[in-house]
Amino acid sequence: MPAPDILVRAHELTKRFGQFTAVDAISFELRQGEAFGFLGPNGAGKSSTMRMIGCVSPPTGGELSILGMDPVADGPAIRSRLGVVPQEDTLDVELTVRENLLIYGRYFGLPRAVIADRTDRLLDFVQLTERGNDQVEPLSGGMKRRLTIARSLINDPEILLLDEPTTGLDPQARHVVWDRLFRLKQQGVTLILTTHYMDEAEQLCDRLVVMDGGKIAAEGSPRELIDQYSSAEVLELRFHPSEHDQAAEKLRDVPAERMEVLADRVLLYVPDGDAALAAAGDLGLEPLTSLVRRSTLEDVFLRLTGRRLED
Amino acid sequence: MSAPAVWQRQPAVEPAAAGARRVPGPVVMALREFRFWLVNYRRTWKGTIYSSVLNPVLYLGAMGLGLGKLVDQHGQLGRLGGVSYLVFLAPGLLAAAAMETAMGESTYPVLGSVKWLKTYYAAAAAPLRPRDIFHGHLMFTTMRLIMNCAIFLVVMSAFGAVKSAWVLAALPVAVLTGLAFAAPIEAFAITRDKDSSFAALFRFGMIPMFLFSGTFFPVSQLPAWIRPLAYVTPLWHGVALCRSLSLGTADLAGSLVHVGYLLALAAIGIAVGQRTYRRRLYV
Ligand SMILES: Nc1ncnc2c1ncn2[C@@H]1O[C@H](COP(=O)(O)OP(=O)(O)O)[C@@H](O)[C@H]1O
Ligand SMILES: [Mg+2]
Numbered sequence: 006m007p008a009p010d011i012l013v014r015a016h017e018l019t020k021r022f023g024q025f026t027a028v029d030a031i032s033f034e035l036r037q038g039e040a041f042g043f044l045g046p047n048g049a050g051k052s053s054t055m056r057m058i059g060c061v062s063p064p065t066g067g068e069l070s071i072l073g074m075d076p077v078a079d080g081p082a083i084r085s086r087l088g089v090v091p092q093e094d095t096l097d098v099e100l101t102v103r104e105n106l107l108i109y110g111r112y113f114g115l116p117r118a119v120i121a122d123r124t125d126r127l128l129d130f131v132q133l134t135e136r137g138n139d140q141v142e143p144l145s146g147g148m149k150r151r152l153t154i155a156r157s158l159i160n161d162p163e164i165l166l167l168d169e170p171t172t173g174l175d176p177q178a179r180h181v182v183w184d185r186l187f188r189l190k191q192q193g194v195t196l197i198l199t200t201h202y203m204d205e206a207e208q209l210c211d212r213l214v215v216m217d218g219g220k221i222a223a224e225g226s227p228r229e230l231i232d233q234y235s236s237a238e239v240l241e242l243r244f245h246p247s248e249h250d251q252a253a254e255k256l257r258d259v260p261a262e263r264m265e266v267l268a269d270r271v272l273l274y275v276p277d278g279d280a281a282l283a284a285a286g287d288l289g290l291e292p293l294t295s296l297v298r299r300s301t302l303e304d305v306f307l308r309l310t311g312r313r314l315e316d
Numbered sequence: 317m318s319a320p321a322v323w324q325r326q327p328a329v330e331p332a333a334a335g336a337r338r339v340p341g342p343v344v345m346a347l348r349e350f351r352f353w354l355v356n357y358r359r360t361w362k363g364t365i366y367s368s369v370l371n372p373v374l375y376l377g378a379m380g381l382g383l384g385k386l387v388d389q390h391g392q393l394g395r396l397g398g399v400s401y402l403v404f405l406a407p408g409l410l411a412a413a414a415m416e417t418a419m420g421e422s423t424y425p426v427l428g429s430v431k432w433l434k435t436y437y438a439a440a441a442a443p444l445r446p447r448d449i450f451h452g453h454l455m456f457t458t459m460r461l462i463m464n465c466a467i468f469l470v471v472m473s474a475f476g477a478v479k480s481a482w483v484l485a486a487l488p489v490a491v492l493t494g495l496a497f498a499a500p501i502e503a504f505a506i507t508r509d510k511d512s513s514f515a516a517l518f519r520f521g522m523i524p525m526f527l528f529s530g531t532f533f534p535v536s537q538l539p540a541w542i543r544p545l546a547y548v549t550p551l552w553h554g555v556a557l558c559r560s561l562s563l564g565t566a567d568l569a570g571s572l573v574h575v576g577y578l579l580a581l582a583a584i585g586i587a588v589g590q591r592t593y594r595r596r597l598y599v
Contacts, residue, residue, distance in 0.1 A: 082339055085442075097356070
């Protein structure tokens, strides 16, 4: 029997498309009340995983149990208790905002009065009350995304699945969405989210897995991952292109936990960035710019995969 | 400031009540998708009614009355079963109108739902299964068929193109004729990524059928070697049965063959569509 507070359990879960393995034997557990994230670049297999959890993509191998049920045999029963925000909006743009919620509520067999009541609350929550009777088509990307989030909550779901909730939005629209998701989190919502934005993962996820090439590279809270795979601080140095390689070579004499030489910068992973900068100065190096910052999940990803998250 | 509680239910791994795995029956599920189409149709129904009325008026006026006068003067009534051209033509056009309605509802709307608007995916993320989505769409197609065919029958009667009260039975027959097209075509349309094959379907399927399946003239006028081709088209069966009902000349055995043929096509379309919808929506 699964532990009572584990809502999703995946064991060596695999998805293949023909010969291509999109999700490669991943194992994870989702606990009640947590915000769990998949962080990885495009093509990592995040959406494929989400679609399997959403019971619209039969696993090719491994085990998957959602709310104690089997996604293939009990798809409709499971989906009736999930909320889904897919990567691409599937709103009916020819209908109004309210009609979209009405139709979606009916998919769950909810009575009209219940839908009407929830629609008011949800539109208020996603700040779309004034647009309730407007057609969806002309709404901005951020508004559509918020409407999709409102729609995903119409059935009062037990787990909320969010596939790249803010991809493609401008920074301001992203912050509005983040704010709403953060409130959901505060209300104790259990959510699974995928993202390729490390700041999104850091802000919203209690626990996350770093995914790359269909595999899970690491797992933990953002803090744990940073502590485990990176240093307290990072010193970023930028040199004149003609001096870049030479400088990188010299920098090996500065004591550091790790050094990454990128095309345009050198990153030194150190406990104390200022001290490292002073040490670089003592070696006679004169960077064009220097920056001391805290480690982020981006650094974790770089360490784990040798590549950057966002390109 | 506190956010309104939009989250009320506590999750539970164990199905809370006995029967939590139970889902509504297939009809209830399909009705949910049907209602989606109804809400959508609210925006466009007026325009569709206009054309449902205008089409039979134009066709029956031009071909039944105009061309019909010429045909009738020619004194060939024997080959038309002893009735005027208008009376001969009208039930054929009824079946053809059902075909046209079916093709319209089962091509672009299906591709649009999976490719352009992606509304099928919204339904699939909710409890509906691919087959429920398919059945619901077919239900809506059926409703459109009933509407259009009923309007056609009314216009037809107004033109005095009806000979027998049996013509009322032509309504379900025309709807069935439409479904014999709609079910297989929806099953096919869901497999498409582009609409180019629809143009071919209209050009090489619908139009030749419209012209050569007995709508405008008896198939017996065609060269003998080509007639079997007309007999296998669903439209010929629909036309023949609608006509025999409208003229009051239907016999039981022949009618059963036509109905059986049309039912078989619809049933095959439904069986195939359940699979193709699943394959498309559950990747
Ligand atoms: N239906 C499909 N058919 C074939 N390949 C697919 C399909 N869906 C996804 N893939 C491939 O699987 C890999 C993972 O895709 P996806 O899960 O969408 O990644 P992510 O969401 O992390 O960007 C990609 O290489 C993608 O091209
Ligand atoms: Mg994705």
